[in-house]
Amino acid sequence: MAKATFRIWRGNAEGAQFVNYDTEVSEGMVVLDAIHRIQAEQANDMAVRWNCKAGKCGSCSAEINGQPKLMCMTRMNALPLDVPITVEPMRAFPLIKDLVADVSWNFRVKEKMKPFTPRPPDAEDGTWRMEQEDIDHVQEFRKCIECFLCQDVCHVLREHDLHDEFIGPRFFVYAASLEMHPIDTENRLEELKDSDGIGYCNITKCCTKVCPEHITITDNAIIPLKERVVDQFYDPIKKLFRVFSR
Amino acid sequence: MASYETHEYDVLIIGAGGAGLRAAIEAATGDLKVGLVCKSLLGKAHTVMAEGGVAAALANVDERDSWRVHFADTMRGGQYLSNARMAELHAKESPDRVRELEAWGALFDRTQDGGILQRNFGGHQYPRLAHVGDRTGLEMIRALQDHGIHQGIEVHMENTVISLLKTGDRVSGAFGYEREKGRFKIFTAKSIVLATGGIGKAYKITSNSWEYTGDGHSLAYHAGAELIDMEFVQFHPTGMVWPPSVRGILVTEGVRGEGGILTNSEGKRFMFDDIPELYVNQTADNPEEGWLYTQGDRDARRPPELLTRDHVARCIVREVQEGRGSPHGGVFLDIAWIKEKIPNAPEHIRRKLPSMYHQFKELAEIDITAEPMEVGPTTHYIMGGIRVDADSQMTAVPGLFAAGECAAGLHGANRLGGNSLSDLLVFGKRAGEYAAQFAMENASVSLDESEIETIAAHTLKPFENPADDGSGEKMGPYDIQAQLQEKMQDLVGIARSQESLTQALEEIQNLREKAENVHAIGNREYNAGWHTALDLDCLLTVSEAIALAALERRASIGAHSRDDYPEKEESGASKYNTIIKKADDGAMEIRRHPVDELRTDLKEIIDEMG
Numbered sequence: 001m002a003k004a005t006f007r008i009w010r011g012n013a014e015g016a017q018f019v020n021y022d023t024e025v026s027e028g029m030v031v032l033d034a035i036h037r038i039q040a041e042q043a044n045d046m047a048v049r050w051n052c053k054a055g056k057c058g059s060c061s062a063e064i065n066g067q068p069k070l071m072c073m074t075r076m077n078a079l080p081l082d083v084p085i086t087v088e089p090m091r092a093f094p095l096i097k098d099l100v101a102d103v104s105w106n107f108r109v110k111e112k113m114k115p116f117t118p119r120p121p122d123a124e125d126g127t128w129r130m131e132q133e134d135i136d137h138v139q140e141f142r143k144c145i146e147c148f149l150c151q152d153v154c155h156v157l158r159e160h161d162l163h164d165e166f167i168g169p170r171f172f173v174y175a176a177s178l179e180m181h182p183i184d185t186e187n188r189l190e191e192l193k194d195s196d197g198i199g200y201c202n203i204t205k206c207c208t209k210v211c212p213e214h215i216t217i218t219d220n221a222i223i224p225l226k227e228r229v230v231d232q233f234y235d236p237i238k239k240l241f242r243v244f245s246r
Numbered sequence: 247m248a249s250y251e252t253h254e255y256d257v258l259i260i261g262a263g264g265a266g267l268r269a270a271i272e273a274a275t276g277d278l279k280v281g282l283v284c285k286s287l288l289g290k291a292h293t294v295m296a297e298g299g300v301a302a303a304l305a306n307v308d309e310r311d312s313w314r315v316h317f318a319d320t321m322r323g324g325q326y327l328s329n330a331r332m333a334e335l336h337a338k339e340s341p342d343r344v345r346e347l348e349a350w351g352a353l354f355d356r357t358q359d360g361g362i363l364q365r366n367f368g369g370h371q372y373p374r375l376a377h378v379g380d381r382t383g384l385e386m387i388r389a390l391q392d393h394g395i396h397q398g399i400e401v402h403m404e405n406t407v408i409s410l411l412k413t414g415d416r417v418s419g420a421f422g423y424e425r426e427k428g429r430f431k432i433f434t435a436k437s438i439v440l441a442t443g444g445i446g447k448a449y450k451i452t453s454n455s456w457e458y459t460g461d462g463h464s465l466a467y468h469a470g471a472e473l474i475d476m477e478f479v480q481f482h483p484t485g486m487v488w489p490p491s492v493r494g495i496l497v498t499e500g501v502r503g504e505g506g507i508l509t510n511s512e513g514k515r516f517m518f519d520d521i522p523e524l525y526v527n528q529t530a531d532n533p534e535e536g537w538l539y540t541q542g543d544r545d546a547r548r549p550p551e552l553l554t555r556d557h558v559a560r561c562i563v564r565e566v567q568e569g570r571g572s573p574h575g576g577v578f579l580d581i582a583w584i585k586e587k588i589p590n591a592p593e594h595i596r597r598k599l600p601s602m603y604h605q606f607k608e609l610a611e612i613d614i615t616a617e618p619m620e621v622g623p624t625t626h627y628i629m630g631g632i633r634v635d636a637d638s639q640m641t642a643v644p645g646l647f648a649a650g651e652c653a654a655g656l657h658g659a660n661r662l663g664g665n666s667l668s669d670l671l672v673f674g675k676r677a678g679e680y681a682a683q684f685a686m687e688n689a690s691v692s693l694d695e696s697e698i699e700t701i702a703a704h705t706l707k708p709f710e711n712p713a714d715d716g717s718g719e720k721m722g723p724y725d726i727q728a729q730l731q732e733k734m735q736d737l738v739g740i741a742r743s744q745e746s747l748t749q750a751l752e753e754i755q756n757l758r759e760k761a762e763n764v765h766a767i768g769n770r771e772y773n774a775g776w777h778t779a780l781d782l783d784c785l786l787t788v789s790e791a792i793a794l795a796a797l798e799r800r801a802s803i804g805a806h807s808r809d810d811y812p813e814k815e816e817s818g819a820s821k822y823n824t825i826i827k828k829a830d831d832g833a834m835e836i837r838r839h840p841v842d843e844l845r846t847d848l849k850e851i852i853d854e855m856g
Contacts, residue, residue, distance in 0.1 A: 028489020044775030045768030
C-alpha cells in the first residue's frame with residue numbers, strides 16, 4: 001500500500017491554513033476516499049460536503065492541486081504521490097469551514113431567473129409532442145449536476161468578484177436550457193443582456209474544461225445566447241425598425 | 247426557549263428528495279406557510295441517483311399496458327404483502343404525476359411520434375419506465391426543485407432534525423440544528439410530513455450516501471408511530487464490486503433492460519437455471535427470445551436477468567458461494583456482447599447508458615462497450631417503513647404524515663425497479679395534500695418547553711463524554727458506525743438465521759451502550775464527527791427494528807431470506823405484515839397483523855393477470 005501526504009485547508013472565515021495529513025492509499029481510491037479516511041482516523045471534525053460518491057450529485061467540489069474537480073471522481077493514481085496533494089475549498093465562494101464553501105449565492109441567483117413557462121398543451125390529455133432531435137441540446141444542458149465548478153473557475157466571479165452583475169456559466173446553461181426548450185414561451189434575453197451580464201463572458205472556455213458532465217458550456221449554451229442577444233438588441237436593421245415603431 | 251431560533255409553519259416537510267419536494271409543492275398550493283428542512287443542499291438528495299426510470303402505465307410504447315397491469319405487477323413483485331389500496335392508487339395516479347413533470351420543465355426521452363418514451367424493467371410486463379438516458383432521477387429532482395423554488399416554500403438547507411415535538415397526542419413541531427454553526431432551531435407546525443428516505447448506512451456495502459441513516463423511521467417510531475415490514479431490505483443485485491473504494495455504487499437495471507446479460511466464471515447465463523414458479527409463464531426460456539424482448543418484440547417474453555431484484559440478488563450470491571464468481575467476488579454483467587446483434591453497438595451503449603459508461607471508465611478503468619462489468623448485491627432500499635393510511639399517508643400520530651422511501655406499504659416484500667420514483671410522486675403529492683388539509687382543519691398547539699431542554703442536553707452530550715472510557719477501546723463516532731455496519735452486513739444481510747439475528751440484536755444492544763458514551767471532538771461548527779455521533783441513535787433504532795422483524799418472520803419471501811426457514815410461508819400461517827411499536831416501557835415491541843382481505847374488483851384483476 002502506498003502512502004500519500006495531503007495538505008488540507010483547515011479553518012473558517014476567521015482564519016485558516018493548510019494542515020498536513022499522512023494516509024495510506026489503496027487500489028482504486030479516489031480523493032474523497034482519502035479525505036474520509038483522514039476524517040475517520042485523524043480529524044473527526046473536518047468539514048467536507050459530499051453525497052452520492054458517484055459523480056451524480058455535484059456536492060464534493062473542491063480544488064485539488066489547484067484544479068477545480070469533484071473529489072469523488074478524482075482517482076489517486078492520476079495524481080503524483082511523491083509530493084503532497086493539496087485539497088482546498090472552491091475559492092470563488094466564501095469559506096464556511098475547511099473544505100466547505102458557502103455556495104448559497106447560486107441558489108439565490110436561480111430563484112431570480114424567470115421560470116419555465118410552457119405553451120398550452122398540444123393534446124387533450126395535457127401533454128406535448130416533441131421530437132427527440134429538438135430536445136437533444138436541452139437534454140445536454142439538463143445533465144448539469146450543479147457542482148458549481150464552472151462558477152469557481154470563471155474569472156469574472158473568481159478574480160473580478162462580479163457576483164452582483166454576472167450570473168456565471170452555470171446559469172447561462174440554465175438560461176439556455178429554458179430558452180431552447182421547445183415548449184417554453186418566456187423571453188429572457190433582456191435580463192441576460194442587463195442584470196445577468198452575459199457580455200462579461202469573453203469566451204475563454206475555462207468553464208467547459210472543468211465541467212465533470214462534459215457539457216459544452218461555451219459553444220452550445222453561452223455563444224448561442226450571446227448571438228440571440230445581439231440579434232435582438234444590436235442588429236442594425238431591427239434597431240432601425242424599433243426606432244420607427246416607437 | 248427564547249434562546250432558540252424558532253420558525254412557525256402550517257406544514258413542515260422534513261426531507262427534500264422527490265417525495266419531500268413533491269409534498270412541499272402540493273402543500274404550498276393554497277395560502278399555507280410551508281417549511282422544508284433538508285440535510286444537504288437542495289437538489290442533492292438520493293433521488294438524484296435514480297437511474298433507470300419512473301414507472302407509469304402511460305401505454306405510449308405498448309398500448310396493452312394499463313393501471314390494472316401495473317397494479318398486478320406491483321402486487322406480484324411484492325409477493326402479495328403490499329397494501330392493495332396503495333398499489334391501486336399508485337398505478338392509477340402515476341401517469342398523471344409523470345405528465346405533470348413535463349409541465350414543470352422535465353424532458354423525458356421521446357418516442358417516434360413525440361411522446362414520452364418508455365423502457366423495459368424487471369418485473370414490469372410492458373415497457374413502462376419513462377426515462378432520460380440513465381439519469382432519470384436528476385431530471386426529476388431538478389424539475390421539482392426548479393418548480394418548487396417559485397412556490398413560496400421556505401427552505402432550510404443543511405439542517406438536521408433530531409426529534410419531533412408533541413403536544414398531547416398531536417405532533418406540534420421539530421427540534422434540529424443547522425450544520426454551519428451547530429445552532430439549534432425549533433420548527434413549529436400544525437402538520438409534518440416525513441420524507442427522509444432510507445437506511446442504507448446501517449450496512450457496510452450500500453449504494454446510499456451518508457444521509458441515509460433512517461432518520462424518519464426513527465423520528466416516527468419515537469413519536470409513537472408504527473413501523474411495518476422492516477425485515478424487507480432490498481439488496482440491489484448489481485452494485486460495483488471493484489475497486490474496493492467504489493464497492494456498492496449502483497449499476498442500473500437499465501443495463502439489463504437494454505440487453506445486458508449476467509454470466510458466471512464459466513461463461514454461463516446462470517439466470518436460466520432458476521426461474522421462480524410465479525414467473526415461469528412470463529419468462530423467456532432461451533437467449534434469443536430474451537434478446538428479442540429487450541428490443542421491443544411484443545411476442546417475446548422477458549429474459550431471466552429481468553426477474554425481480556430479490557431473486558436476481560440471491561442467484562448471484564449462490565454463484566459466488568458455489569465458486570463460480572468473478573475474480574473480485576461478484577459475477578459478470580455484459581452489455582458489450584450486443585455488438586454481435588447490432589451495428590454501432592459501442593455508440594448505442596454510450597447513448598443509452600451514458601452515466602454507466604462514464605462511471606466505469608472513470609472509477610474502474612473499464613470500457614463497458616468492450617468488456618464485461620463485475621457486479622454484486624448492494625444495500626439499496628427498504629420496502630419496510632412508517633405505517634401510513636393508504637389514502638392520506640397519515641401515521642398513527644395525528645398530524646404526522648410520511649411519504650417516499652421512509653413510508654411503507656406499496657412495495658410489500660420486494661420493490662420493482664422504477665416503482666420508487668413513481669411512489670414518491672404519487673404519495674408525496676398525497677401527503678402534501680392531506681397534511682395541508684390537516685393544517686387547515688386544526689388549530690396550532692403550543693410546545694412543551696420542558697421536553698426541549700432535555701433534547702438539547704442530549705444533543706450536546708457527545709462533547710461532554712470522555713474521549714476514553716478507560717477500557718482503551720475506541721469510542722469515536724466513526725468507529726461505532728463502522729462496527730454497526732459490519733454486524734448488520736454479516737448478520738442481517740441477504741442470508742439470515744435465528745442464530746445470526748439473535749446475535750445481531752445482542753450486538754446492537756452493546757453498540758447502543760457504546761453510543762451513549764460516544765465522544766465528539768472539536769466544536770459545534772460544521773462538525774462531521776458530531777453529526778455522525780448524533781446519527782447513531784437513528785441507525786441503531788432502525789437496525790434493531792430490521793433484526794427484530796427478520797427474527798419474527800420465520801420464512802423466506804421476497805427480499806427476506808432465512809437459511810433456517812427456506813419456505814415462503816410458515817406452515818399454518820396466513821399472510822401477515824410485521825408491525826413494530828415502541829411500548830410504554832420504551833422497549834421495541836413486534837406483532838403480526840394479517841394482510842387485509844383484497845377488495846373483490848382488485849382480486850379479479852390479480853386472478854385475471856395470473
